């Protein structure tokens with residue numbers, strides 16, 4: 001058997017600052033909320049399968065607010081004001097500050113006992 005020498009894996013990305021990474025996340029979620037999900041919803045309504053896209057759209061809006069809050073806290077040197085732990089709905093991705101969870105997911109109705117803590 002011939003032994004092949006493996007190439008060294010060199011990922012092409014650069015490590016940026018936390019503020020730059022949060023801004024990139026904000027830019028990505030802003031695109032999703034402003035452009036991507038509205039188009040998905042239009043298509044999904046035409047095919048009568050819009051419920052999961054509505055959840056994803058609402059979750060994207062919530063993630064955008066989380067990223068904006070994190071960047072604002074970072075810029076004010078107030079990271080200690082951010083949630084310590086998050087809870088994520090396993091059905092739709094809705095994300096809560098663990099200390100401020102609803103009894104059921106506000107988007108899809110899944111009980112908080114099913115949420116994933118991160």
Ligand SMILES: [Zn+2]
Nearest residue numbers: 089092105108
């Ligand atoms: Zn949910």
